Amino acid sequence: MAVSVETSAETPVEPMPESAPKTAPGVRVGGLSVVYKTPAGELPAIAGIDLELRPGTITGVVGESGSGKSTLALSLLNAVQPPGRIAAGSVEIDGLGDVVGLRGEELRKARGRHIGYVFQAAQNSLNPLKTVGKQLLDLGRSHGVSDLRALVREAKELLGRMGLDGARVLDSHQHELSGGMRQRVGIMLALVLNAHLVVLDEPTTALDMITQATILRIIREVHEERGLTTMVITHDLGVVAEVADRLAVMYGGRVVEQGPTHEVLATPRHPYTRGLLGAIPRLVGDIDEARALPGRPPTLGTVPREGCVFRERCALRMDVCETVEPPTVADGPRLVACHAVEAGGAVREESA
Amino acid sequence: MIRGTGIVKTFKQRGSVLAGREVKALRGVDFSIEKGGAVSFIGESGCGKTTLGRIIAGLETYDSGEIVIDGTAMSALKPRARQPYFRRIQLIHQDPYSALNPTRTIHQTLHAPLALRAKQTRRPGSWIDTRAAELLSLVGLDPGYVLPRYPHQLSGGMRQRVVIARALTVDPEMLVADEATSMIDVSLRLGILSLLKDLRERLGVSVLFITHDVATARYIGGDGDMYVIYRGQIVERGKVETIISSPVHPYTQSLLSAIPVLHGLERPGEQRVVPTEALDESKSDDGCLFARRCPFSTDRCTSEIPLLARSGGFAQEHSCFYPERRNVVATPLEAA
Structure with missing residues (x-):
């Protein structure tokens, strides 16, 4: 097919035209709330999220089902679908402004060009009827790329960079590719328009351990080589521990703790972060030390309307947790939202 | 057995x-x-x-x-x-979301196999409901809450427990x-694992x-x-x-090496093994099946078939011509 003919072109790769930014953008999420309309009224999936993605870093967002992590990721694209809507707050992206205010054509152009999104289950986000190459050309045309040959070359280079035979992959339908290969195609499609902000939603869920390790290495390497700002959404603390510079832990639609990954893992402060770390099956150490958290994560309907969202499962619960939502308190690079930590837990942790 | x-x-x-x-x-x-x-x-x-x-x-x-x-x-x-x-022998499969009939309450789901069981063992009909409640308590659920509900009203962890309770109806x-546990939330995964361990210890x-x-x-x-x-x-x-x-086969070592390291809490193993290429089923079957991806393979590995046996003084059986202990597992850092 047409795509493979173009392989032989020996002309050097031209830089991508158009106005895409050439450096990693910073992102500032401020007071972001997203509500979903339900028979019980509008319920918040995320409420008052403040989060900064620093230029050139990988931020990992960890949460269980119902924590609001995917809603947060969709908000970066202003792609929350009805019955959901962004009720308050802003998402400022360098070189783009507040995406919450973008509409229609402006928004469509921003997606792809500025923000690349790798969907959860990349295997299901490809069109089964078209070859990857055809989908790539569709993507190029819909974004008005004038030099489609350069786009194909860029795609092949990216696929080659990730250890795949670019020409073969572009000629393939999705069913001919393995899970790990489809995930890499997803990453290629997110990057090929030269976006410098990339959001990966559960990039390794449903992949094997060995494939997962390969994909995580690729994410890290491509991030550094292309100078990206990357956000990785996952339920797996291990994935974040492998790739992320900074870590944000979400629970019940709030960011309960954030900070440099190594510090948060070494000295977790929020009781939820501690519980989550303690609940991971490990290869070494005393297996009796690992424990499941009591209770279960809240859903849209069961998130407490006032007070701390985690209190039902918390061992450090105090009276104030019933009525007052804990404020996010900064300590150097670390942020925690917990009454118990504020009342001295953090100090104890440091001196221990 | x-x-x-x-x-x-x-x-x-x-x-x-x-x-x-x-x-x-x-x-x-x-x-x-x-x-x-x-x-x-x-x-x-x-x-x-x-x-x-x-x-x-x-x-x-x-x-x-x-x-x-x-x-x-x-x-x-x-x-x-x-x-x-x-x-x-009863199978509990991966997806607790599709393993239960969405149009049946948990009571109905458990009732059918228990009714059959009651007939086989000549127990009275009243035994069925008692047993259903007993099984749900056994897997850590509140029968009063769970029995009248439909699967969609339960969380993934609860559904998986119901699936386990249903498997237990036939006294396997x-x-x-x-x-x-792969589709269960991380904070609840250990709960299912310890339930299985518990069933093993208590019911044999x-x-x-x-x-x-x-x-x-x-x-x-x-x-x-x-x-x-x-x-x-x-x-x-x-x-x-x-x-x-102490794994000795390079494939086992690759699997263990691929487990994410909790940096800040753990130090990665010093001899982590990474396969040299991705799995390709269509490649030749001669010799050791892992030889093509193995960083340590030699000519012998691609021509001769290794058999599973205990050799080299190791406690486990393996099928590698060159078994060697490698330090691939992350170790916890000293408590900070």
């Missing part, structure tokens, strides 16, 4: 394009699971571990080999006569848990645990056996703690 020798299973592709292509899911596998024992199968997707689990649960046929359950060879029996044997001697039910997540296998029982399966063959077999703490 169940033993298998030389199990072979080949899937033949149908359809016009791929017709005649064969996938060797199992290439002569031996296994043995004791009464009340714990065994785990680990390996990548496509290695044949799920197929083997389904054969053990009586849900899949095999091309050759023999399965013996409680001393009775299955080949000697007609298919219908095998049923009471395989009823002793063995549970086959195929990736039973054997547990066959099938997973790609090596670490979870430890929580079913460190005294259990671990089988590392690669492309339909067992490449390493021994006690769970032996395999995890």
